[in-house]
Each structure stands twice: as C-alpha cells, then as structure tokens.
Amino acid sequence: MDPTKFRPSSGHDGSVTTTNAGAPVWNDNEALTVGSRGPILLEDYHLIEKVAHFARERIPERVVHARGASAKGFFECTHDVSSLTCADFLRAPGVRTPVIVRFSTVIHERGSPETIRDPRGFAVKFYTREGNWDLLGNNFPVFFIRDGIKFPDVIHAFKPNPRSHVQEYWRVFDFLSHHPESLHTFFFLFDDVGVPADYRHMEGFGVNTYTFVNAAGKASYVKFHWKPTCGVRCILTDEEAALVGGRNHSHATQDLYDSIAAGSFPEWQLLVQVMDPDTEERYDFDPLDDTKTWPEDLLPLRPVGRLVLDRNVDNFFNENEQLAFGPGLVVPGIYYSDDKMLQCRVFAYADTQRYRLGPNYLMLPVNAPRCAHHNNHYDGAMNFMHRDEEVDYYPSRHAPLRQAPPVPVPARPLAGRREKATIRKPNDFQQPGERYRSWDADRQERFVRRFADQLGHPKVSQELRSIWIDLLSKCDASLGRKIATRLNVKPSIIACSWLYRGVSAIDAGRALNFIDVARYDDIGYGALKPGTGLTITCHTLTLDGMVWNKKTLGSKELWSKDCTFTSDELWSSADNPPERLPRGILMFPQVNIDRPHVVHFVVSTEFKYVMKKMWLVAIDMNTRTVESCSQYTNGWEDVGTEGEYLTYVRSCLPMPFLHCEFSKYVHSSRTGKAPLQLRDSLDAYNDLVES
Numbered sequence: 001m002d003p004t005k006f007r008p009s010s011g012h013d014g015s016v017t018t019t020n021a022g023a024p025v026w027n028d029n030e031a032l033t034v035g036s037r038g039p040i041l042l043e044d045y046h047l048i049e050k051v052a053h054f055a056r057e058r059i060p061e062r063v064v065h066a067r068g069a070s071a072k073g074f075f076e077c078t079h080d081v082s083s084l085t086c087a088d089f090l091r092a093p094g095v096r097t098p099v100i101v102r103f104s105t106v107i108h109e110r111g112s113p114e115t116i117r118d119p120r121g122f123a124v125k126f127y128t129r130e131g132n133w134d135l136l137g138n139n140f141p142v143f144f145i146r147d148g149i150k151f152p153d154v155i156h157a158f159k160p161n162p163r164s165h166v167q168e169y170w171r172v173f174d175f176l177s178h179h180p181e182s183l184h185t186f187f188f189l190f191d192d193v194g195v196p197a198d199y200r201h202m203e204g205f206g207v208n209t210y211t212f213v214n215a216a217g218k219a220s221y222v223k224f225h226w227k228p229t230c231g232v233r234c235i236l237t238d239e240e241a242a243l244v245g246g247r248n249h250s251h252a253t254q255d256l257y258d259s260i261a262a263g264s265f266p267e268w269q270l271l272v273q274v275m276d277p278d279t280e281e282r283y284d285f286d287p288l289d290d291t292k293t294w295p296e297d298l299l300p301l302r303p304v305g306r307l308v309l310d311r312n313v314d315n316f317f318n319e320n321e322q323l324a325f326g327p328g329l330v331v332p333g334i335y336y337s338d339d340k341m342l343q344c345r346v347f348a349y350a351d352t353q354r355y356r357l358g359p360n361y362l363m364l365p366v367n368a369p370r371c372a373h374h375n376n377h378y379d380g381a382m383n384f385m386h387r388d389e390e391v392d393y394y395p396s397r398h399a400p401l402r403q404a405p406p407v408p409v410p411a412r413p414l415a416g417r418r419e420k421a422t423i424r425k426p427n428d429f430q431q432p433g434e435r436y437r438s439w440d441a442d443r444q445e446r447f448v449r450r451f452a453d454q455l456g457h458p459k460v461s462q463e464l465r466s467i468w469i470d471l472l473s474k475c476d477a478s479l480g481r482k483i484a485t486r487l488n489v490k491p492s493i494i495a496c497s498w499l500y501r502g503v504s505a506i507d508a509g510r511a512l513n514f515i516d517v518a519r520y521d522d523i524g525y526g527a528l529k530p531g532t533g534l535t536i537t538c539h540t541l542t543l544d545g546m547v548w549n550k551k552t553l554g555s556k557e558l559w560s561k562d563c564t565f566t567s568d569e570l571w572s573s574a575d576n577p578p579e580r581l582p583r584g585i586l587m588f589p590q591v592n593i594d595r596p597h598v599v600h601f602v603v604s605t606e607f608k609y610v611m612k613k614m615w616l617v618a619i620d621m622n623t624r625t626v627e628s629c630s631q632y633t634n635g636w637e638d639v640g641t642e643g644e645y646l647t648y649v650r651s652c653l654p655m656p657f658l659h660c661e662f663s664k665y666v667h668s669s670r671t672g673k674a675p676l677q678l679r680d681s682l683d684a685y686n687d688l689v690e691s
Helices: 045-055 148-158 169-176 180-189 238-247 251-261 277-282 316-321 340-357 430-437 441-455 462-475 477-486 491-497 550-554 567-572 645-652 678-690
Strands: 068-077 096-105 120-128 131-138 210-213 219-228 267-275 302-312 502-508 511-519 534-542 560-566 585-591 598-608 610-620 625-633
Touching (some): 068 120, 068 316, 148 340, 169 441, 169 462, 180 430, 180 462, 238 251, 251 302, 267 277, 430 462, 441 462
Antiparallel strands (some): 068 096, 068 302, 120 131, 210 219, 219 267, 267 302, 502 511, 511 534, 534 560, 585 598, 598 610, 610 625
C-alpha cells in the first residue's frame, strides 16, 4: 500500500474556498449573525469548523528535542562495507537512498533560541528498499547516564524547575553528583562544542553501540560518526550567543533553509568504528557504555558514505512536527546491542510517538516506508489506509501474505542472574581527564570559566561545590584547583582530590614493572588517618616482544606479584624511626628502570595550592629498607639550580602518575636508557605513553 495515494488533496488543487467536506464557502470574511450587529448563530458551520480546527492545530510537543528543523536529501554509499553488514542500502558503493534529517536542541521548548548551551539532536531516517532505518544521535558522542531507568530523572533535572519554570543548574549538579559517569558529557557541554554555530557545521554521533551483521551472520559492534565536510564551527562566548540569539532566535533553522535554497547543500561523511565483540574484554571500558568513547588509535574510523541535504521540506508541520524517529526501526544487517540506554530507547521512542501522534503514526507520509509493506495491524485512531482484505490474520490459506526469508541476526549465548546492577568497568574519570588535557590553554580556560560560572550560582550549596571539585579533580587535579580558585574554595576542601591509591608502570626492556599502592580503608584519597595502613605491591608483566593494549595491561591473570611491603614494616622497622618518614599523602609511585624493585614516592603534608613541604622517599622492596628520604621546602632544598621547577611540576601535573591508564600502545623499547630520576619522571612517563 502506498500512503501517498490516500493523503488529502493539497489546498492548491481547487479554485474556490471550501469546507473540509468540500462544500463551497461563499463568504470567508464575515460570520453569520442576526443583522449586521447581531449575535453569531451556531448554525454557521464554516465558522465553527474553522475555529474548532484552529484550536486543534498544535499537537503535544516532544518531551525532548522539541525545537528542531528538517531537510531532505540522499545518502550515498561510498565504500565497500559488505564484509561488515548485509544491509541492502550499503550493498555497494554508488547506491543512493533517500533520507530526511532532523536537527534539534534537546531540553528547551519548541520556540526557544537555538543558541542555548544544550546538546543537539542529529536524527536521520533512511528510506531503504528493506524498510526504514532511523539513526538517532547527538552532536556529542556520549550521554550523561548509562542506564535507561535514569533517563526521566536526568531530563527532569535539566528541565525547568516545576515551581518557577526556570532552568536552574543547581538541580542538574544535585542530581548528577550521584552519577559521576555524567562527567564525560559535561566535558562536551561546557566545551566550545556546547553551542554549535549552526546545524551545517555540526558533528553527529550515534552515541549508543549498535551491531552490524554480515551475510554470514558475523556480528560486530559499531559506533556511527557524522563529520561535516565544511568543518566544525562553534559560538565560543556567551556574549556572542546572546547577540546571535537576540537578533534571530531561529538562526540555525534559517541558515539551514537558506543554504539549501541557495544551492549550497550541506554534506556529511559517515564513518564507523568497528569492534569484534569477542575482544571487548581487552579494553578498560565497557563498549556498551554510552558514557565512553572508543579510542580512535585502537579502533580507527572507517568511511562508509556521504549524506547530502539538497531539498527543503515542503511543509514544516507535516515533515518536521509529525516526523517521528525511533531506534527500534532497523533493517536487516543492522541490529541493536545490549547497551542499556539503547534497549530502553527502543521502547521509549515508539511509545512517545504513539502518544504524540497516535497509534498509526507510521502511516503519516513522512514516516511511512517507501517500499512495499503489509501486516495485520488494523484500524485505530486516524487510520486512513484503504484496505479491502477479508483476512486480517496469519497464517491463512486464503491470503497471499507470507513470512519473509530469514535474515542474519546476532546469536550470542546469554547467561547470568536476574539482577539490578551497574557495569563492571565504570572508569568514569579517565576519558574526561584525557579530553581536558588534549585542549590548549585557552580552551581549558574557557571550559573552567563556563563550569565555574554555573557551579558558582548562589543556589549551589558549598557541599555540592566541594563534591564537584572533588569529581573534577579526579579527572585532572589542576582542573579541580582552577575551579576551586575561581569559587574561592579553601584548599582544605580540595585536599581530598589527591588520590592516595595509585598504580604506576615503567617499561624496563622486556618486562613492565608495576607498583600498586592501596590503603586499608579503601577510601582512595586524602591523608592517612590514625590507624590507617597501606600495602605497596610490586608486579611484573613479561612482554615477550608483544605489544599490549590498555585492557591487556589491566588483566589480573597477567600480573605476576613479586613482593609486598606494608606500612607496619615501613614505619615499625628499627632502621626507619617514625620521625624519619612522614605520614602524609603518598603520591606518584615510580620505579627505577635499572633497579625495578626500587620504588620512589613523593610524600606531601602541607598544601597551599602548591606543595609547600614534601619528601622524596626511595624504598628497596627486596631488602625492605628505606634507601633515602630527602625533604624539600618550596622546591629549594637540595635541588641545586632547579628552583621552583620540582614543586611546580609535582603540584600542577600530578594525574599521569596516579593511575595505570594508557591512552596509546605501550612498546617494550626502553632497554639501555638511563635510570629514571624523580625530577625527570614526568617527561619519561610522557615518552612512555607516546612511544
């Protein structure tokens, strides 16, 4: 059935005004009254119909993504991906598929300015020969939460206060302080990309993990990326956003429309990252976690095709307001994954369209498939399909309807207990910190200013500020200090951000030597409290000439424990009187390359944004003795001509030493190099992760 055959006639088909039933209207200027000044008569059917229809022109706006603009065009496959998916529209380079795309803001109402700091939606409907495929994404590659059960809560937190109807960030910070996985998305929201210049210069991401299935039934995890060929442009300052939005609150919608009308067609390249599900345990993140990105050095981008928007919509209401997307709409060769957010969205999006547009929303021309389609879904509100069958069930000997041939679907065995639980590898702080450190100083400063401005709102409590400073410090200690400085938070509040538990690694030829420092109370940060101890453990991993990625480095079965050293041994030995060793915050565990069982630590007991007093301690793990313990004050004592350099490096760039988290491959290539000195450890570490 072709829905376009049954849509109502266009208003331009007739030469005279009529009622909805087609009766001619001879006067559309005056209502029917008793005399020229008398009361209106209820029998004026045209008046009643006209006003009643006007009162019902608007439909419920989307609960999210209400403000948006659409355009039509085509998607062209440009690269052979048949080894990954059997999707028909990706069967060969050169195949074109009609599409409609909707860009949107997320939180605010239908008439809100398009310059508000807010994620942007990037949804594409592919009208393929095997049905419609909807790829729903955002301009950020990650989302605030990883479990769909919290989706209503996070949207409520971002929506206006139900009492004042004003968006207030104290509500956002309050809710998301309980969900540190949200940090990564904040590093996009308050970054420069938080306010795109317009839709044409905006990236798009599928956010969730999907599954490609090839003709042989082989499944692969996949992430989708849209890259604009005209580059990425953003509005960098609140002042510029206010100026642009003040002049035209629909600037992005108008830019999209005018560009297409002028023949300057927006274009994006579609790229994918692909992961074999059998290798997912190699990584230190869960590939089904939508708060994580996949490292492009480990899982490179692969080109698939191009998206071109070359036609504006004919009617904004019909092709934008009634346009309905849902991640449940997939085609053979593309499937869902067990991503918790995606699984929830499959139901939620279809359900909201049934509420907003009615149970037959897929019959609307903009939502209906272009291919032949047939099922036994009958009747319901606003069903305008013409059907004359006598059989509305299956199977039947009297109807030609039959089942389609089988298509490949992922067939992975599942086992486990029914439980409500979080994922095993949350790892919430590594990727936000890496993103922050990848920016130049100016971009970092803009991020700090934006975040601090919101965190400094009078309704944000001091307790909540302290919590967020701690969370940000776990991403990058210098970032936490900068935010604290802007908010005039006392140093004592940010002292807890100096992590006590730390893992460090040094490449010593054909083996990696690890030090794991764990405190007994499992708090993981702050100075030691009375009665609290620690254990220092050395491990060795033999490389055997192989290159190990970061998940391999974290695999427990590959760790070989060499020796341990407890705080009782450290502080109770006759050779180590208590007054000799400070009981402060132990940081930066490092090993000597030539003597891998000599462990070095920095211990600091006095903080004033920089370390005012610290000790450098060296321990021989084989003999259980302290080789040396040198005190430094303000970086001057026993440092020669280095001046403040040591203190500056230790206080401003601590994070690389606090976790064993490598962003790149680690090679066994340091044989024969000079012994690692504490003063040079930062450069040595950077050399290691970049080698």
